[in-house]
Amino acid sequence: MATLLELAVGYALVCVLAAMLLCTLRLLAGPSAHDRVLALDTLWMCGMLLSLVLGIRYGSQVYFEAAMLIALLGFVSTVALTKFLMRGEIIE
Amino acid sequence: MTPLDHLLLAPVLLPLLCGAVLVPLTEGWHRLKFALGYASVLGMLASALALAALTDGGYWQHGIGVYLAANWAAPFGIALVADRLAALMLLLTALLALAALHFARLRWGRIGVHFHSLFQFLLMGINGAFLTHDLFNLFVFFEVMLAASYGLVLHGYNAERLRASMQYIAINLAASLLFLIGAALIYAAAGTLNMSDLAARMAGLAPGARGLFEIGATVLALAFLIKSAMWPLGFWLPTTYAAASPPVAAMLVLMTKVGAYAILRLWLLLFPQAGFGHDALLWGGMATIVFGAAGMLSSDNAGRLAGYGAVVSSGTLLAVIGYGQATLVAGALYYLAGSTLAIAAFLLLIELIERIRTPHASVLAVTLEAWAVEDKPDEPVGRGVPAAMAFLALSFAACAMVIAGLPPLSGFVAKFSLFHALLNPPQGTIAAAGWTLMALIIGSGLVSVLSMMRFGVRTFWANSGAAPPKLHRSEVLPVLFLLGLSVFMTVEAGSVFAWLDRASEGIHRPQDYIGRVLGQPVVPSPVPQPAAAEAP
Amino acid sequence: MPLLPTLVLLPFVGAFVALCMPGGSRTRPAAAAAIATLAALLLTIAQFGRIAGGEVLRMRAAWLPEAGLDLVWRMDGLAWLFSVIVLGIGLLVLVYARYYMSRDDPLARFFACMLAFMGSMLGVVLSGNLIQLVVFWELTSFTSFLLIGYWQQRNDARRGARMAFTVTTAGGLCLLAGMLILGHIAGSYELEAVLAAASRIQAHALYPAALVLIALGALTKSAQFPFHFWLPHAMAAPTPVSAYLHSATMVKAGVFLLMRLWPALSGTEAWTWLIGGAGLCTLLLGSFYAIFQHDMKGLLAYSTISHLGLITVLLGIGTPLSVIAAVFHTMNHAIFKASLFMAVGIVDHETGTRDMRILRGLGKAMPYTAALAVVASAAMAGVPLLNGFLSKEMFFAEAALVGGTEDWSLAVAATLMGIFSVAYSLRFIGVFFGPLAQDRLPRPAHTVHEPPRWMRFPVECLVVLCIAVGVLPQRTIGDVLAVAAHAVLGPGMPEYDLAIWHGVNLPLLMSGVALLGGCLFYVFLRRRANLRQRTDVPLLHRLKGAQAYENVMQWLSLGAAWLIRWTATRRLQPQFRILVVVLVAAPLLLARPLPDWPRLQLADFDPRFASLWLIGAACAVAAAWKAKYHRMAALVMVGGTGIATSISFLWLSAPDLALTQLMVETVTTVLILLGLRWLPLRRQPAALAGPAPASTQFRRGRDLLLALAGGLGLAALSHVVLTRPAGRSISDFYVLRALPEGGGANVVNVLLVDFRGFDTMGEITVLGVVALTVYALLRRFRPAPESVAIPLQQASDADPAVGQTPAQQAGSGYLMIAGVYMRALLPVMGLVAAYFFMRGHNLPGGGFVAGLIFATALIVQYMVAGTDWVENRLRLRPHRWIASGLGIACGTGLGAWLVGYPFLTSHTAHLTLPLLGEIHVPSAFLFDLGVFLAVVGATMLILVALAHQSLRSHRLPAGSGRAPAPSALPPTKEIQ
Amino acid sequence: MNWLGMHGLDQAPPWALGVAALLLVIGASIVLIGALGLLRLHTFYQRIHGPAITITLGTGSILLASMVVFTAAQSRPVVHELIIAVFLLMTAPVVSMLLMRAAVYRDLRARRLDAGVTAGGVYPAPPAGE
C-alpha cells in the first residue's frame, strides 16, 4: 500500500505539472485576454494543488500554508485582471 | 559597551526617527518641518564631530569604533564601524545637508509634500552606507539612499525631471540588481558578508572560490562604478544633475562619492596587496576624466556643466584609487571633500545665477507653470542690490577655482598634494601611468577653467542688461557656508592633512579591522539564558 | 606683526576696504587704495638698509608640513626691487586712475581689483617657496582677467580677458608642473634649497621637462613668442590697467621668474636655446609689429613685447653681465613704459581716440603732456641721457659678445631691433606734431587741452626718473641695481660700470646705427609703404596668434562635442547595452583564475522540476515577446514566471520566500493594473506588420545577442555556484542559535527580526520612502490626454453597467453577488493576516506577509465598491501607519538601550498567566509589528494614491467631451 | 527510499493509504482533464468549464487525500485542509462569474460574435456601427 501511495503521489505530481503545462500553452496561445486570465487563474489553482501534493510527498505541514494563501488570495489578481478587462480600471 | 559607543548609531537613527515623525505632516506646517529637519541635521553634525573626535582621540583601539547591532558577534550580526574615514564622510554629509536644507527652506521645502521626510531618509541611507560593515546591509542602505533620491530628484515634478528620473531610476535599479548578484557571489565564495570577516577569509580561499570571489567583486564594483559615474557607466549623471532641484543636486554630488567610498573601503580591506582590478579602475578613471572634461567643454547648460564637473572629480578619485599608492589616499580624500563642497555650492548657486539671466519674476512664473504646482511658495523677499551681483560673481569664481583646482582654494591644495604624492612615490620610480594621470589632472583643470570662464563671462559679463537678482539670506548663507568650508580647508590644510593621513594609514591596515571587528565582545547577558523557548 | 605677510596682506585689505566703498564716489575708493599702497611702499623702502646690508628677510608659517609645503616669505634684493616697482608704480597709477576713470564706472570694483592684483604680484615677488609662488602667480592671472574685462559690456574686453586668462593660466598650470618636478628633483619646494641644488637639477633626467614647463609658464606670462598675441588684445583694459599690468608688473612676472630661477636653471645649452631663442624672436617680431599699429596702445603693447623679449634674450645669454643688464632694463622699461601708457591715456581721455591715423598736432593743445611723452618715447627708443639708452647699450654689448668674433647674428638682430624701436617711437610721437586734425576727432578740438594737474603728476614723476637715471645712473639707482643683481648672481657678481660714456665702442656704434637707421626707416615707411593707411603688417601678416588661439579654442569645443557625441549618450537604451557588455566582459577579463567549468550532470535531472521551469521560462520569453503591444498579456505572462518562482521557493525549502513572493505577485498585479489605466493603448501600426527593415533587424539581433550573453553568463555562474561544494559559512551559527538565543524556530524570521534586524529596518524604510515618493508624485500627476477620459470599456453602451456608479455596481449591479463574497472575506483575511503575523517567529510568516495580506484585504474592498464608498466608511491614514511602523520598529530597538544593550537586541519576556500558562513574548514580536504596520501603510498608500487618480476623471462634468485637457482635471483627492 | 517511514506513515493502516492513493489518482486525473479542456475546447465559454472540475472535484479529492494521509501519519484528526475548501468556495465563484461577464461584454463590444457569445440568444448582437 505504501508503494501504491508513493506511486500515486508521483502520478499526482506529474499530472498537476502536466496540467500546468497545458494551462501555460493556453496562456501563451490566448487568443483573447480573458483566455489568458483564465489560464493564469487555473495556473494558480494548479500551483495550489502542487503544493498540497508536495506536502503529502514530503509529509510536511509547511506546504499547506502556501496552498491556503493561494486559495484565499489567488483570486485577487484574477479579479483585478477581469475588472480591468471589463471596466478599464480596477478601482473606480 | 559605553554610552559613547551608542553614538555610532546616531547618524542613522536621528534621520530615521525624524523622517518618521515628519511623515504624517503632509501639508503645511512648513516651519515645524523645517525646524525638525534642521534639528536632526544639527544633531547629525554634532554626532559626526563627536565621532571624528572619538576615532581620532584614542578612545577606541586603532581609532576603530565597533557597534554590534542586536548584540550579535561580528560576522553573524550586523556591525557598524566608525573610523576616521567614516567620520570624515559623515561630517561631510552633515555639512552638506545643513547647507542644502537651509537652501531649501524658502522654496524647495515647501513645494509638494514630503521633501523633508525624504531628505532625512536620504541622509539615513547615506550615513548608513558609510557606517555599515556588512555587505548586504550596505545594499539596504544604498537602497534607502536611492529610494529617497528618486523621490527627491522628482521633487518639483516637471517633464524634464521626469525624463531624467526615468533614466536615473532605470539605471540605478539595474545597478541594484548587480549589487545583489555581486554580494551573492561573494557570499557563495567566502561564506560571509561581514567585510572584516571577508578580509580574514581571503587568504584561505581555494582557487575556484577565489575566481568566484573576484567575479563577485567585479560585478559589485560595477554597481559602485555606476553610482560614481565611471565612463562608460555614468551617462545618467549630467542629465540627472541638470534636472534635479538645487538642494537635491547638491546632495547627489555626495552620493556620487558613496560609490568611490565603498570601493576604497572594500578594496583596501579585501585586496590590500594583490590590487585586484586596480588597472581597470585606473584607466577607467582616466577615461572618465577625459570624458568629463570633454563634457564640460561641450556643455552650455550650467547644470550639465556642474554634472560633468562631478564626473571629472569622480574620475580623478577613481583613477587615484586605482593607482594604488597608499600615500595618495590622504590627498584623494581631501580632494573628495573639497570637490564635493565646491560642486555642491555651484549647484546651489546655479539657481541664483539663473535669476540674472531673466528677470526674477518671470523665472518664478515660468517655473511655477512647469512644476505644475497649485500652492504658491513664498516669494523670495530679498532686495535686489548690486551687492547680490557681486556675491554671485565672487561665489561663482570661488566655485570655479575649487572645481578647476586653481589657487588658492582647496582645489589647488588637493591637486598639489596628489601631484606631490605622485611625484614622490615610496618606491622611488614614477610609473608611466603616474605621468599620464598628472597630465590628465592638469589638463582637466585647464578645461574646467575654460568652461567655467566661458560660462561666467556669458553670465556675468555678456549679460549687461541683467537686473540685480533678488536673493534671500537663506539662499546666500548656504553657499557662503560651503565656500567658507573650502577656505577653512585651505587655511587649515596642515591639520586637515594630518588627520587625513592618520585616516589613510588606518584604512591601509586591514589587520586592525579584522582584530577590532571580529574581536568585539557582545554585551553579556545578566542572567543565564532561560531554557530554549518551545518550538511547535 | 610679521613684516612680509603684512606687506602682502595690505593691498588685499585695501581691496576689501575699497570694495566696501559706496558707489558714485571716485575719491574714496582711490584714497583707500592709495593709502594701503603708500603704507606698503613706505614699509618696503624702509627695509632697504637691511637689504643693502646683504640681509635676506624671511618669515615662515606652517601650511602643509606633510608635503613639505610651508608658507615662506622671503625678501632679498631682487624681491625688494620688484616690490618697489609694484608698489611705486602702483601708487602712481592709482592716483592717475582716480582722474582717468569715469564717474559712471563701478569704481569700487576697479580699485579693489587693482589692489588685489597688487597683492598677488607682491605675493609672487615675496614667495620663498615655489608652490606658493605658483599660487600667487595664478592669482595675478585671475585678477588681471578681471581687470582686462573690466568694461565687461564691451566685446573686445571680454575677448581680451578670456584670451589673456586662458594663455596665462595654461602657462601657470605648466609652471605648476615644472615647479613640482623641480621640487621633486631638489627634494624641497623651498626656493633657497632649489637654488642651492643647481648642479643636481641640471644633471637630472627630468631637467629638460622642468625647464620646458617653467619656460612655458614664464613665456606665456611675459607674452613671449609664440604666446605674445594675448597682450595686444589685453589693451581693451582701461589704460591705468595697461600702464600697470602690461608694462610694469604682470608681464614682468615672467622675467622675474626667469631671474629668480636663473641660478638653478641657467647655464645649459637648453636654457640658452629655449629662453634666448624665444626672446630673440619676440624682440624682432614685437618691434617690427609695433611700427604698423594704428592704436597708440597697440603700439606700446608690441613695444612691450619687444622689450620683454630683450630682457629674455639677456637672461638667455646667461652671462652675469647680461643678468645685470636684464635687471636694469626691467626697471627702466617699467618707468618709461608706464609713463607712456599714462600719456596715451591722457590723449585718449582728452580726444576720445587713440588712433594715430586721426591724431595730429596734439603738441599744441597739450604741450606739457606732449613734452613728457616725447621724453619717455626717447627713453624707449634708447636716446642717450635717458635711462633706456643705458640698458640698451648693455644689451648691445652683450649681444655683440655672444657669438665671439665669427657669429654676428645676434648683434645684427639687436641693431635691427634698435632700428625698429626708433621707428615706432617716431611714429608714436608723430601725434604731437603737425597741424591739429580738427574734423576727424570724436570730440570738438577746442575741448582738447591739458589734463587735470594730478592726472599728469604720475607721468611727470616717471619722466623725471627717466631723466635722472639716464643722467646720473650710479647715483640714482646704482645701489639698488647692485643689490638686486647680487640677489640673482650671488658671490659671482662681475664688475660693471654704470657710466654714461664708455668711449666710442661697438655698442655706441650700434646705437648710432639704430638711431639713424630708425629715422631713415621711418621716413621710408611713411613715404613708400603707406604706413599710415595700411591695415596689415608687411611680410608677417600671416602670423596671427590671436586667430590661431581662436582656432584652437574652436577645435577644442568641436573636438569635445565630437568626443561626447561618440563616447556618450543621453539615451537609456545604449546605456543599458553598454552596461550589459561591461557586465559580461569585465568579469571575464578581470577574474583570475576563472572558476572551473563543472560538467553538466544529467543524473540529477528532475523532469518534474524541469517542467515547472519550462513553464516559467516560456512565460518569461513570451512576456519579452508581447510587452510592446500587448501589455496585459505580458503582465499575465510575467505572472506565470512569478508562479514558477514562488513554487520553486516552496519546493526548494524556502516557505517564507514562497509566501512573500505569492503576496508580492498579487499586489504587483493590482499595482500594475492601476498604472496601466493611465498608459494609453499602444497599437501596432499597420505599417510595421510586415518584415522589419534591416536596421531594426540588426538592432534586434544585437540585443538578442546581448540578452543571450547575459543570460548565459548568469546561468553559467549559477551552475558553477551550485556544483561547488559548500564551504564554511556563517549560516550554521544562525541555525544553531535561532531557537535558544533568538527565541524563534523559524531561522529565516529570526534572521530578519533579530540577527539582521538592521537590514529589515532599512527595508521597511525603503518601502515607506517609495510610498511617500509615489504619493508626492501622484499629487502632481498629469495623465496623458488620451487617458484622461473614462476608459473605453465604460463608454460603450453594450454593457448595462456603464452608467452606474461604483457604489451602484456593488449595491445592485453586476458586482452585487461577487461583492457579497468579497466583503465576507474581509474579516477572514484579517484573521489570516493575524495568523501569519503571530506565527512568523516560529513558522513561515511574519510581519511582511501579514502586512501584504492585510493590505490586499483592504484593496479588495476598494475594488468592490470604489474609492469613495470605502473611504466614506474608513479613514485609513496610511501615513500614520508608516510613521508608527517605523517608530515602533525603531523604538523597539531603542528599548534595548534602557537595559544597557545595543540597539535592536531582542529580549523575550516569559509571562506565566493563569489559565493560559507560560507565554513567550519576544521583543522581536514588537519589531515585527512595526514591520507589519509599515508594510500595510506603504502598500496602501501606493495603491490608494494610484486609485485616487480615477476619481479625478470621474468627477469631470458630464458634458465635458471625451478627452479634456489634463490640466482641466480636478485635483487629486486627499488620502485620509 | 523509504520516505513513508520518515513521516511516520509506516504505522498507518494500509486501507487509509489505499484510499489516499485512490483519491490522489482521481483528483490528479481530473486536474489534468480540466487543463486539457482548457487547452482544447473551442470557445472561451466552453473552456471556462474545464477548470471548474479542477477546482471542485480535483481539489476536493486531493484535499481529502491530504487529510487522510496526515491523519494517518499523525494519529490525530487533521482537518485543516477544510480551510482551503471553504476559501475556494468563497473565491472560485467570484472568479468564474466575473471572468464570464467580462468575456461576454468584451466580445459584445468588439462584436466578436463567432466566439459564442450570442449562443442561446440571451445576448443579442449589438447594432453595428457603434
Place this chain on the structure above:
Amino acid sequence: MEAVIAIAIGVVFGAGIWLVLRPRSFQVLCGLMLMSYAVNLFIFIVGRLWIDRPPLTPAGSAPDPAALADPLPQALVLTAIVIGFATTALYLVVMIGSRGLTGTDHVDGREPEP
C-alpha cells in the same frame, strides 16, 4: 535539478535583458521585473538546493545545520523581494507620470528621430 534551475535563471535573466534594451517604458518595467526574479533566484541558490529542508528548527532536538537549508540567502532574498516590489511601484508611477507629461512612452521621454 542544478542544471535546470541554472538554465531557468539564465533564460529569465536573458528575457529581462532583452526587455530592458527595448525602447518602451513598459517593456523596461517588465524587464526589470523579470531580471529581479532571476536575481532573487540566483541569491537563493547560492545557499544550494535543498528539498524538504526548510530552515525551521525541529522541535525537541538540537538543530543540525548540515541538514537544513541555508537560511541566510533566504533572508537576503526576502529583503530583495520587498525592495524589488517597492522599486517596481516607483518605476511604474514614474512611467505613467512621464507618459502624461511628455506625451510618449519612450524611455527617453521623447520619440527618437526617424
Place this chain on the structure above:
Amino acid sequence: MMRWLPYPFISLGLLVLWLLLNQTVAPAHLLLGAALGIAAPLLTRRLQPLGYPRLRTLAQFLALVRLLAMASVEVVRSCFSVCRIILFADYAGVNSQFIRVPLTLRDPHGLALLSCLINMTPGTVWVEILPERYELSLHVFDLHDVQWWIATIKNRYEQPLIDIFETEAPPHGDPA
C-alpha cells in the same frame, strides 16, 4: 450581548477558523481566537452594508444542510459528465449556450449561495443577473433542454434558498 457580540455565528466561525489554522485548542488560542472572532466583524462592520447572513430557525439550518448535500452529489455527477465530454465528445456537437432563468429570490446572501452552488457545479457558470427583468443569465456547457434547467434551478436550488433566506422567523421559533 447584541452590542458586544452582534454576529455570534460569524464570530464562532472565525474562532473555528483560528483554531483550525493553529491546529490547537489550547486556552491561549481559544481566548485569542475568540477575541479576534469578536473584534474582526465589529471592526469591519462599516464595510458590510448588507450585514452578515443570519439563520433564524433550526428548520432553516436543516434545509441548508439538505441543500448542500444535494448539491454535492450534483457536483460530482456533473464533474464526471464534463470529464466525459472533454475526453470523448466531439466538440462540434457540444451545445454550449446561454440561458435565462427568471429569479424570485432577492436576498443577496441567498443569491450568493445560489451562485456558489451553480458555479461549483461543473458545466454551469453564473454570468450575471440581467437587470431589466431580473433574470439570471446562465451559461450551460452542454445544453439539452432549457426548460429542464430552468425547472431544476428554480425548484431544487432557488426554492430552498428562498425558504432559508427570505422567510421571516416565526415569533416563537427556537433560536438556532
